[in-house]
Amino acid sequence: MSDLELEPASFRDPASTVAYLDGRVLRGLTKEGAADFDTLAAAPFFEKAMAEGRLVRTTQVPLEDLPQSVRGDAWVRALEHERIPFVSYPYEWTFSMLKDAALVHLDLLLASLGADLTMKDGYAYNLAFVGARPVFIDVGSFERVRPGEPWAGYRQFCQTMLYPLLLQAHKDLRFQPWLRGQVQGIPPQDLAKLFTGTDRLKPGVLKHVALHGAMDQRYSKSRAQDTQKELKEAGFSTELQKATASAIRKLVAKLDWGRSASEWKDYQRTSTYTDAEREIKAAFVEQALQGKGAKLVFDLGGNDGTYSRVAARHADYVVCADGDDLVLDGLYRSLRQEGNQKVLPAYLDLSDPSPGLGWRGRERAGFFDRARPDGVLALALLHHLAITGNVPLAELVDWLHALGGRLVVEFVDPTDPMADRLLANKPAGMHSDYRREVFERLLEARFDLVERQEFPSGTRTLYHATPRR
Amino acid sequence: MLAYLDAASGSLIVQAIVAGAAGAAVFLKLGWRRITSPFRRRATAEVGEPDER
Numbered sequence: 001m002s003d004l005e006l007e008p009a010s011f012r013d014p015a016s017t018v019a020y021l022d023g024r025v026l027r028g029l030t031k032e033g034a035a036d037f038d039t040l041a042a043a044p045f046f047e048k049a050m051a052e053g054r055l056v057r058t059t060q061v062p063l064e065d066l067p068q069s070v071r072g073d074a075w076v077r078a079l080e081h082e083r084i085p086f087v088s089y090p091y092e093w094t095f096s097m098l099k100d101a102a103l104v105h106l107d108l109l110l111a112s113l114g115a116d117l118t119m120k121d122g123y124a125y126n127l128a129f130v131g132a133r134p135v136f137i138d139v140g141s142f143e144r145v146r147p148g149e150p151w152a153g154y155r156q157f158c159q160t161m162l163y164p165l166l167l168q169a170h171k172d173l174r175f176q177p178w179l180r181g182q183v184q185g186i187p188p189q190d191l192a193k194l195f196t197g198t199d200r201l202k203p204g205v206l207k208h209v210a211l212h213g214a215m216d217q218r219y220s221k222s223r224a225q226d227t228q229k230e231l232k233e234a235g236f237s238t239e240l241q242k243a244t245a246s247a248i249r250k251l252v253a254k255l256d257w258g259r260s261a262s263e264w265k266d267y268q269r270t271s272t273y274t275d276a277e278r279e280i281k282a283a284f285v286e287q288a289l290q291g292k293g294a295k296l297v298f299d300l301g302g303n304d305g306t307y308s309r310v311a312a313r314h315a316d317y318v319v320c321a322d323g324d325d326l327v328l329d330g331l332y333r334s335l336r337q338e339g340n341q342k343v344l345p346a347y348l349d350l351s352d353p354s355p356g357l358g359w360r361g362r363e364r365a366g367f368f369d370r371a372r373p374d375g376v377l378a379l380a381l382l383h384h385l386a387i388t389g390n391v392p393l394a395e396l397v398d399w400l401h402a403l404g405g406r407l408v409v410e411f412v413d414p415t416d417p418m419a420d421r422l423l424a425n426k427p428a429g430m431h432s433d434y435r436r437e438v439f440e441r442l443l444e445a446r447f448d449l450v451e452r453q454e455f456p457s458g459t460r461t462l463y464h465a466t467p468r469r
Numbered sequence: 470m471l472a473y474l475d476a477a478s479g480s481l482i483v484q485a486i487v488a489g490a491a492g493a494a495v496f497l498k499l500g501w502r503r504i505t506s507p508f509r510r511r512a513t514a515e516v517g518e519p520d521e522r
Contacts, residue, residue, distance in 0.1 A: 013473045121474055154487075155480035188480070207487050215479035222478035231481060234499040236492075243488040 004067075008362040009125065016140030017075070025083050026066070027058075027139065028075035036117075036143045037077065043115035045108075053130070054104050056137045057082035084137065085317040085344075086296065086371055089364050090124040090160065091180035092346045092354060094329035095168050095257040098175065100336070101127040101134040102161040106249040108136055109151070113242045118145040122153025124160035124179070125364075131317075131341035132332055148232030151241050158208055159185030162252065166209065169255040170195070170202045174325060176347055183358045188213040204251045260329045277455060281379060281410070281462065282310045284453055288408045288464040289314035294375040298403065300350055301381030305331040305343060308377075312342040315375055321348040321367075350381070351389040373405040379462075383412040386434050387422040393434060397442040400467075407447060407465045411439050416459035436461060 007018035015033035019026050029037055040046055041060075049055035061080045090098060104127060109119050119141045126138040141153075151157075163186040164175030171194070178186050192213025195205050219227065285307050289297070294315035299308040302320035304327050312318045320343055322328050328345040335343055348354065348367055357364040378400060385391045400407055412419045413436055423431060443449070447465035454461045485496040 015473075150481045150484040152474055152476060154484055155477055156474060158480075207483065211486060212480065212483045215483045216477060217479070219478035219482060224476035224478050224481065227478035227481050228476070230499055230502060231485065231495065234485075234495045234502060236485065236495050240485065240488040240492050240495065243492060244484045247487050247489060 008360075009358065009364060011359075013120070013140055014074075015143075018081075021066070023083070025081040026061070027079040027081060029077040029079065029140070030074045031076050033140060034077040037079070037139070039115075039117055039144050040112075040139070040142045043112070043117060045111035045115060049108060049111065049136075053133050054136060055108065056084075056135055056139065058139050079139065081137070081139070084128045084130060084135070086319050087128045088319070088344060088346045089179075089354065090164070091176040092348055092367070093129070093176075094325050094332055094345060094347055095165070095175070095260060096329050096332050096336075097129065097134070097345070098124065098161060099165055099252060099255060101129075102157075102165065102252050103249065104134045104136055105157070105161065106245055106252065109153075109245045110242065110249065112142055113145065113238060113245065116145055117142050118149075118151065118238075118241065119143070119153050122151065122155075122157025122161070124164075124185070125183075129344055131343055132335035132339070132345075133341050145238055145241075147238055148236050149228060149241070150231060150236060151244060154244065155188070156185070157248070158212065159187060161185075162204070162208060162248065163188075163191050165252065165255050166202075166204055167191070167194075168257050170199060170205065172257075172259065176325070180354060180357070183364060188216045203254060208248075208251075257329070260326060260333075277457075277460075278306065280453070280455060281307060284451070284462045284464070285310045285377060285379075285408055286314070288406065288451070289375055292375070292406065294373075294406070296371055296373045297375035297377065298373040298405070299377040299379075301378065301384065303327055303380075305335070305345065307379055308343045311375065311377060312340075315342075317342055317344070319344045319346050319373075321346040321350065323347070323349040351385055351391065368403070373403060376400060376403050376405045376407050376409075378407065378409045380410055380412060380418070382409065382439075383416075383419045383422060383434075387419065387426065387431055393439055394442055397439070397446055401446040404467060407463070407467065409443070409463050409465070411436055411461045411463070413459040413461075416457070419459075 003022055005020045010018040015030050017028045050057050059080050061078050063075065063078045066078055101124065105122065112118050120143045121141055126136055126141055127134050128137050160179065164179055167173045167175050167178065188209065191209050195209050200206050200210050289311055292314065295317065297311045297315040297318045299311060299318055299320045302308045302322050303324065305320045308318045308320035320331065325347050328347055332345045354367040356362055356366045356369065382396055385396055386393055400409065414420065414423060414434055443463060443465060447467055449463060449465050451464040452461065485492040
C-alpha cells in the first residue's frame with residue numbers, strides 16, 4: 001500500500017501540484033505546466049543551476065508509473081525532486097540566509113529572462129536550505145514569458161524577501177516575527193508607514209517602499225488586467241523586466257545587517273566556557289552518537305553550532321536551533337564559507353516555537369511537526385527554559401520524551417554561576433524544585449539512562465538516555 | 470494574461486520606475502495615456518466600440 005500525501009502548501013498554483021509518495025517528492029503538471037517545464041528543461045541554465053545546487057534536482061518520471069489516485073485527472077506529466085532533509089521556513093532563517101536565498105531567486109529570474117522564461121511568483125517559500133546552501137525548490141514557478149508584461153512576482157518578492165531585508169538592514173529590526181505573523185509578508189503600504197524622514201534616502205526605500213506604497217494606494221481600485229494592457233501599449237518589454245530584476249539584485253547584494261559582522265567576533269571572545277568543558281561535552285556527544293546511524297539530529301539551543309558540528313560527524317543531518325539570531329547568522333556565514341551541507345541553522349525560540357501557519361494552519365507546519373529527530377541534543381538549555389521561561393521540569397522532560405529521539409542532555413545545577421545569574425532575576429524560592437535530584441528522578445521515569453558524566457566543577461552533569469516507549 | 474497571483478496595479482506600474490531610464494519613459498507615456506484616455510475612449514466609442522457601462 002502506497003503512502004500518499006499531498007503537500008499542504010501546494011494548492012495556490014493550479015498548473016503544478018506536489019505530492020509525497022513513499023518518501024519520494026513528486027510534482028504533477030497540467031498541460032500548461034508541462035509546456036512551461038519543457039521550455040525550462042531546454043534552457044541552458046537548467047542543468048547548470050541543478051549542478052551548482054541552486055535549483056532542486058529534478059527528473060521526469062513516467063506518468064504511468066504512478067497510481068491513478070496520485071495522478072489525478074489534471075496531470076499530464078510527472079516530475080521527481082531531490083528530497084530536502086529538513087525544510088525550514090523564512091521566519092526561521094537569519095538575515096544572511098534570507099539575503100542569499102533572495103539572490104538565488106533573482107539570479108534564476110535573470111537566467112530565465114535570458115531563455116524565454118520568467119517566474120510567476122517571487123516567494124521566499126520557493127527556497128529551502130540544505131545546510132548552508134540555498135536551493136530553489138519550486139520548479140513550477142518558471143513559465144514562458146509573455147512580452148510586454150512586468151514581473152508578476154515583484155509584489156510578493158517585496159513582501160516576503162526585500163522588505164524583511166530592508167527592515168533589518170536599515171532599521172535593525174528582526175524580520176522573523178513579521179514573516180511569522182503573515183505568510184504573505186509585509187504589504188507595501190504597511191512598510192511605507194515605518195520608513196519615514198531620512199529613512200527614505202536609504203538604498204531601495206524611495207522606489208520599492210515609498211513609491212510602491214503610494215502607487216499601491218493610488219491604484220488600489222484599478223483592474224490589474226487593464227493596467228497590464230496599458231503598460232504593454234506604453235512600451236513595457238521583457239528587456240524592462242530584466243532591468244527591473246537587475247536593479248533589485250544590485251540592491252539586495254549591497255544590503256547588510258551591520259551588527260552581524262561586528263558582534264559575532266565579540267561573542268567568540270567572551271564565551272563563558274573553558275576549553276576543557278568544551279572537550280568533555282564534545283567527547284560525550286561523540287560517544288552518544290557514534291555508530292548509531294542517526295538520520296536527523298536536533299541540536300536544541302545549539303548556539304554557535306560547536307556540538308552540531310560534532311553531531312554531524314555521526315548523523316546524516318543536524319538542525320542547529322537557537323533563539324540568538326546574531327550567533328546563528330555568524331554560524332551560517334562560517335558554514336557557508338566551508339560549503340557545509342549537513343548543519344542547518346534555524347532561528348527558533350524554544351519557549352515559543354513556530355506554529356502551523358497559513359490555510360487551516362497546515363500550509364506551513366509547526367517546527368516540531370515537520371520531522372521526528374532520532375537524536376536530540378539539549379546542552380546548556382534546560383536552565384533557560386526552566387528558570388527564565390518558568391517551564392516546570394516535568395514539562396521539559398515530557399517534551400524531550402515526546403520528541404522521540406536518543407537524548408543528550410545537560411543539567412546545570414542551581415549553584416552554577418550561569419544558573420545562579422538567571423535565578424537572581426526571580427523571587428527567592430520560586431524555583432526551589434529546580435534541583436538535580438528532581439531532574440534525575442523525572443528523567444529516569446521516562447528514559448533509560450545509558451551514560452552519566454559530571455563536570456569537574458561539580459555543577460554540571462551530562463546524561464545520555466534513550467526514550468522508554 | 471495574469472499569473473495565478475493576485476496582481477496589484479500599483480505593483481505593476483512601479484516596476485517601470487524600478488527599471489531605470491527606459492522604464493521611466495514607459496511610465497511617463499502611461500501617465501500621458503491615462504490623462505488623454507477619456508478623449509481617446511470617446512473617439513473610439515464614436516466609431517462603434519461597444520460601451521462597457
